Amino acid sequence: xxxxxxxxxxxxxxxxxxxxxxxxxxxxxxxxxxxxxxxxxxxxxxxxxxxxxxxxxxxxxxxxxxxxxxxxxxxxxxxxxxxxxxxxxxxxxxxxxxxxxxxxxxxxxxxxxxxxxxxxxxxxxxxxxxxxxxxxxxxxxxxxxxxxxxxxxxxxxxxxxxxxxxxxxxxxxxxxxxxxxxxxxxxxxxxxxxxxxxxxxxxxxxxxxxxxxxxxxxxxxxxxxxxxxxxxxxxxxxxxxxxxxxxxxxxxxxxxxxxxxxxxxxxxxxxxxxxxxxxxxxxxxxxxxxxxxxxxxxxxxxxxxxxxxxxxxxxxxxxxxxxxxxxxxxxxxxxxxxxxxxxxxxxxxxxxxxxxxxxxxxxxxxxxxx
Amino acid sequence: xxxxxxxxxxxxxxxxxxxxxxxxxxxxxxxxxxxxxxxxxxxxxxxxxxxxxxxxxxxxxxxxxxxxxxxxxxxxxxxxxxxxxxxxxxxxxxxxxxxxxxxxxxxxxxxxxxxxxxxxxxxxxxxxxxxxxxxxxxxxxxxxxxxxxxxxxxxxxxxxxxxxxxxxxxxxxxxxxxxxxxxxxxxxxxxxxxxxxxxxxxxxxxxxxxxxxxxxxxxxxxxxxxxxxxxxxxxxxxxxxxxxxxxxxxxxxxxxxxxxxxxxxxxxxxxxxxxxxxxxxxxxxxxxxxxxxxxxxxxxxxxxxxxxxxxxxxxxxxxxxxxxxxxxxxxxxxxxxxxxxxxxxxxxxxxxxxxxxxxxxxxxxxxxxxxxxxxxxxxxxxxxxxxxxxxxxxxxxxxxxxxxxxxxxxxxxxxxxxxxxxxxxxxxxxxxxxxxxxxxxxxxxxxxxxxxxxxxxxxxx
Amino acid sequence: xxxxxxxxxxxxxxxxxxxxxxxxxxxxxxxxxxxxxxxxxxxxxxxxxxxxxxxxxxxxxxxxxxxxxxxxxxxxxxxxxxxxxxxxxxxxxxxxxxxxxxxxxxxxxxxxxxxxxxxxxxxxxxxxxxxxxxxxxxxxxxxxxxxxxxxxxxxxxxxxxxxxx
Numbered sequence: 004x005x006x007x008x009x010x011x012x013x014x015x016x017x018x019x020x021x022x023x024x025x026x027x028x029x030x031x032x033x034x035x036x037x038x039x040x041x042x043x044x045x046x047x048x049x050x051x052x053x054x055x056x057x058x059x060x061x062x063x064x065x066x067x068x069x070x071x072x073x074x075x076x077x078x079x080x081x082x083x084x085x086x087x088x089x090x091x092x093x094x095x096x097x098x099x100x101x102x103x104x105x106x107x108x109x110x111x112x113x114x115x116x117x118x119x120x121x122x123x124x125x126x127x128x129x130x131x132x133x134x135x136x137x138x139x140x141x142x143x144x145x146x147x148x149x150x151x152x153x154x155x156x157x158x159x160x161x162x163x164x165x166x167x168x169x170x171x172x173x174x175x176x177x178x179x180x181x182x183x184x185x186x187x188x189x190x191x192x193x194x195x196x197x198x199x200x201x202x203x204x205x206x207x208x209x210x211x212x213x214x215x216x217x218x219x220x221x222x223x224x225x226x227x228x229x230x231x232x233x234x235x236x237x238x239x240x241x242x243x244x245x246x247x248x249x250x251x252x253x254x255x256x257x258x259x260x261x262x263x264x265x266x267x268x269x270x271x272x273x274x275x276x277x278x279x280x281x282x283x284x285x286x287x288x289x290x291x292x293x294x295x296x297x298x299x300x301x302x303x304x305x306x307x308x309x310x311x312x313x314x315x316x317x318x319x320x321x322x323x324x325x326x327x328x329x330x331x332x333x334x335x336x337x338x339x340x341x342x343x344x345x346x347x348x349x350x351x352x353x354x355x356x357x358x359x360x361x362x363x364x365x366x367x368x369x370x371x372x373x
Numbered sequence: 374x375x376x377x378x379x380x381x382x383x384x385x386x387x388x389x390x391x392x393x394x395x396x397x398x399x400x401x402x403x404x405x406x407x408x409x410x411x412x413x414x415x416x417x418x419x420x421x422x423x424x425x426x427x428x429x430x431x432x433x434x435x436x437x438x439x440x441x442x443x444x445x446x447x448x449x450x451x452x453x454x455x456x457x458x459x460x461x462x463x464x465x466x467x468x469x470x471x472x473x474x475x476x477x478x479x480x481x482x483x484x485x486x487x488x489x490x491x492x493x494x495x496x497x498x499x500x501x502x503x504x505x506x507x508x509x510x511x512x513x514x515x516x517x518x519x520x521x522x523x524x525x526x527x528x529x530x531x532x533x534x535x536x537x538x539x540x541x542x543x544x545x546x547x548x549x550x551x552x553x554x555x556x557x558x559x560x561x562x563x564x565x566x567x568x569x570x571x572x573x574x575x576x577x578x579x580x581x582x583x584x585x586x587x588x589x590x591x592x593x594x595x596x597x598x599x600x601x602x603x604x605x606x607x608x609x610x611x612x613x614x615x616x617x618x619x620x621x622x623x624x625x626x627x628x629x630x631x632x633x634x635x636x637x638x639x640x641x642x643x644x645x646x647x648x649x650x651x652x653x654x655x656x657x658x659x660x661x662x663x664x665x666x667x668x669x670x671x672x673x674x675x676x677x678x679x680x681x682x683x684x685x686x687x688x689x690x691x692x693x694x695x696x697x698x699x700x701x702x703x704x705x706x707x708x709x710x711x712x713x714x715x716x717x718x719x720x721x722x723x724x725x726x727x728x729x730x731x732x733x734x735x736x737x738x739x740x741x742x743x744x745x746x747x748x749x750x751x752x753x754x755x756x757x758x759x760x761x762x763x764x765x766x767x768x769x770x771x772x773x774x775x776x777x778x779x780x781x782x783x784x785x786x787x788x789x790x791x792x793x794x795x796x797x798x799x800x801x802x803x804x805x806x807x808x809x810x811x812x813x814x815x816x817x818x819x820x821x822x823x824x825x826x827x828x829x830x831x832x833x834x
Numbered sequence: 835x836x837x838x839x840x841x842x843x844x845x846x847x848x849x850x851x852x853x854x855x856x857x858x859x860x861x862x863x864x865x866x867x868x869x870x871x872x873x874x875x876x877x878x879x880x881x882x883x884x885x886x887x888x889x890x891x892x893x894x895x896x897x898x899x900x901x902x903x904x905x906x907x908x909x910x911x912x913x914x915x916x917x918x919x920x921x922x923x924x925x926x927x928x929x930x931x932x933x934x935x936x937x938x939x940x941x942x943x944x945x946x947x948x949x950x951x952x953x954x955x956x957x958x959x960x961x962x963x964x965x966x967x968x969x970x971x972x973x974x975x976x977x978x979x980x981x982x983x984x985x986x987x988x989x990x991x992x993x994x995x996x997x998x999x
Contacts, residue, residue, distance in 0.1 A: 008553075008554065008557060008803070009553055009554075009556070009557045010557070010803055010804075010806065010807040010810075011557050011560045011561045011564070011806065011807060011810045012553065012556045012557030012559070012560045013557075014560070014807060014810065014811060015560035015563070015564070015810075015814075016390075016560070018814065019382075019383065019386060019387035019390070020387055020391070022383040022384075022387065023383070023384065023387045023388065023391075026383070026384065040963055040966060040967070041963060041964075041967060053418065054417070054418040054419070055417060055418075056415070056416040056417045056418075059374065059415045059416055062380060063374075063378055063379070063380045066378075066379045066380040066383070066384060067378070067379045067380070067822065070379050070383075070822055073822055076818055076819045076821075076822035076823060077819070077822055077823040079815075079816075079819035079823075080819040080820050080822070080823030080824070081823070083816060083819060083820075087774040087775055088770070088771055088772070088773055088774040088775075089771045089772070090771055091771065151767055151770075151771075152763075152764060152767040152768065152771075153763060153764060153767075235823070260922050260923065260924075261922070261924070288924070289923040289924060290923075331957035332923045332924055332957065333923060334900050334903070334904070334923060360956070361953070361956065361957070362906070362953065363953075363957070366903040366904070366906070367903070369903070370899055370902075370903050373899075430854070433850050433854070434854065436847070437847055437850060437851055437854075440844070440847055441851075445851075448855075449851060449854065449855070452854065452855060452858055452859075453854065453858065455858075456858040456861070456862065459862050459865075460865075463865050463866075467865075467866075471869060486868070486869060
């Protein structure tokens with residue numbers, strides 16, 4: 004029985020030697036689908052990096068990145084933390100019905116006053132344009148009763164407070180009430196931070212003041228979105244559906260500086276990717292220009308974040324031109340753009356998490372009115 | 374390099390152990406020396422050169438001290454001692470002092486001082502201890518430079534390890550044969566230490582940060598302090614266990630650094646259980662030379678305050694650390710001269726509760742960044758703010774499981790369980806233990822891979 | 835033989851003793867004086883411009899407006915600046931240099947530069963893999979009277995070239 008004494012020692016020894024062997028044999032993994040990033044490769048030492056320790060750090064990152072089944076271990080950690088009673092990891096709350104994310108607002112513009120002022124100034128500068136503001140609350144705002152810990156930001160209060168700050172001429176759409184009315188339906192993905200195309204269809208219907216006629220096509224039945232990957236938590240799988248409008252005109256989509264031109268807003272190659280939401284427009288771009296064969300003589304300019312991606316396809320039959328701008332990546336002179344494209348309507352479409360934690364809209368607008 | 378990284382555990386350690394046990398005995402000492410310097414140079418070559426310089430200086434000085442006598446011997450000793458203390462103070466405090474003066478616009482300073490080499494607070498104590506022991510004539514006459522160099526640089530204890538004594542370490546270099554029992558113990562200790570650091574300490578650190586972000590309430594302040602108390606304990610005890618475990622794996626024994634400190638029934642008892650090697654070092658090399666307690670009571674009080682002020686300052690270059698140290702100095706004085714009879718009369722449970730309370734209050738100074746912040750937190754702990762808020766309650770509720778485990782692991786309950794199972798389960802005990810160790814290791818790996826980097830709190834020393 | 839060895843080691847011992855007795859106090863004085871003796875060379879910004887010309891081939895100069903909005907600052911805070919950015923808006927490579935003698939203002943610029951990097955990271959989070967990698971390796975450094983903000987594949991090289999001045 005004496006050898007039982009040494010069980011732990013032998014186990015430890017074997018595991019260490021095994022890990023060495025595994026490292027020598029297994030090839031490096033270059034890209035992590037789940038984390039959506041490139042994994043570190045074996046760093047090359049230089050005299051300088053060896054002396055000041057940066058090579059050592061790179062080597063450590065390399066080993067951590069290349070650890071076998073890295074994502075599985077992260078999933079195990081999440082499972083253990085949840086089993087121990089944690090319900091909020093990072094900034095995401097885990098509930099039975101889905102993952103709810105709350106992004107901390109910008110500390111120096113908590114109520115969005117600066118952004119509101121810049122939008123009002125923009126309206127002043129372009130009094131002939133019809134401005135609309137469509138702010139989309141996040142799941143954490145609509146389903147706040149599902150939270151165990153009160154959220155830092157009360158989205159409902161913030162939503163209406165912000166609308167108060169906007170100029171009267173700007174048309175504001177009460178998406179909060181709209182989504183609350185449809186609460187029982189699947190308005191948000193359970194594993195992603197975006198809203199579903201169904202929710203977008205209700206909002207589009209409200210914006211256009213039309214009943215929409217579309218056909219639903221399921222694109223991906225095993226969609227696991229950004230939040231699931233951020234937490235390494237795979238208990239939720241969503242359906243991603245495309246809502247194809249029956250009265251869709253023909254159109255050309257021009258991706259501007261990236262040189263691409265297509266005749267569809269859907270990037271079907273991306274629908275099975277780990278970020279399947281990128282099936283809409285292929286993700287984010289600084290500037291997109293869509294020309295349609297619609298009979299309406301209205302030209303729309305949209306300032307947006309990624310929530311608009313599944314919303315915009317509903318608008319195609321109703322505008323002859325849609326110019327789509329993402330202020331996070333666009334820095335040109337929008338006054339010139341408005342003149343050149345003969346814009347008649349402007350739409351701001353943002354989700355609350357992004358709007359209150361990102362300053363780029365404010366920067367772009369204030370630069371244009373100076 | 375840190376012990377709680379994938380690279381260290383799964384690449385460095387297997388290679389190190391493999392080579393160590395393959396090499397013939399007479400090469401082991403040299404190998405450990407090379408490996409230790411490589412370990413230290415890994416993060417920064419210059420700090421390894423600095424260590425080499427200091428080690429060489431001390432070895433040479435000790436040789437000289439052996440051959441000198443009288444006044445010139447004392448002069449040399451004092452010179453090198455002063456240099457040691459200066460070097461330590463220079464890296465730890467000079468920058469802060471200059472910044473303070475600069476902030477008050479008394480000086481114009483251009484350059485930034487180099488960062489303190491990691492571990493300097495620990496290995497400098499080994500060096501000073503070596504020097505003082507040699508001056509006192511307590512070291513064996515025949516010394517081996519390589520053994521002395523390894524005593525200083527031995528990588529398990531180099532950065533934050535238990536501060537051990539020259540004789541205790543060098544004795545073990547006489548016999549470097551493989552000791553299977555010790556190896557097994559080392560493996561267990563390493564895994565347990567890793568779990569304490571990576572699972573418990575990091576979790577309590579997160580709890581601490583979350584509570585810090587909430588507005589102050591009584592429950593929040595106590596919760597925050599509890600979280601910090603557990604975080605610091607598991608962080609440091611975990612690291613110490615890993616250090617001792619690594620030494621065991623290499624065939625060495627190291628002194629323990631902690632002995633269930635939160636079970637202490639008096640402040641004196643607490644300091645015999647918390648960072649034992651540090652308080653013993655201060656006792657042997659500062660307190661006793663000053664006269665210890667064999668002096669008049671006024672001088673005794675002075676001695677205690679000096680030792681505790683230094684202990685506080687050793688932890689960091691901030692006023693709060695100094696206050697923390699002096700706080701314990703004052704408590705110990707009160708305990709010795711005033712409270713002792715009362716302590717004897719009270720039941721143990723009462724003493725324990727009071728001691729724990731005092732320790733928690735002490736930690737508030739330790740983790741606050743300024744005295745005013747500390748006072749604010751202490752105020753809310755004793756009623757100046759709201760009792761609780763729903764946010765704090767729900768945060769604590771989420772961590773309730775971990776808190777329970779943390780509190781249990783801070784007591785000898787696990788050891789007692791281990792002992793009982795050993796007695797009653799016989800051969801199944803070993804299987805169970807193996808399974809538990811394996812499971813623990815798997816959990817550690819999950820946390821290692823999944824965690825964002827959490828630095829060891831004492832790392833800046 | 836042993837006697838000679840004894841003498842030799844004693845002489846070496848004497849030498850070492852002198853080295854220690856003189857060297858250590860010298861080291862102490864040097865260490866104390868060290869921060870006061872390092873004077874900063876004042877390098878004109880035009881020289882830095884020359885240094886980076888080889889790296890700016892694929893970049894274009896940025897307007898002051900662009901810098902003001904993306905760094906969220908007023909250019910009056912910096913005495914002068916050089917800014918190169920990417921040609922396409924979806925890229926993140928840039929070299930930005932601010933010159934500012936006043937230390938507090940320099941610290942503010944330093945903070946703003948880091949905030950700018952953080953904002954960029956947020957914009958590209960989850961979408962731009964290459965951009966995120968480059969942003970993670972971004973360097974913001976205070977050296978002398980300058981703040982350097984460099985994002986790109988060759989960030990380290992560029993920084994070394996700049997620091998040499």
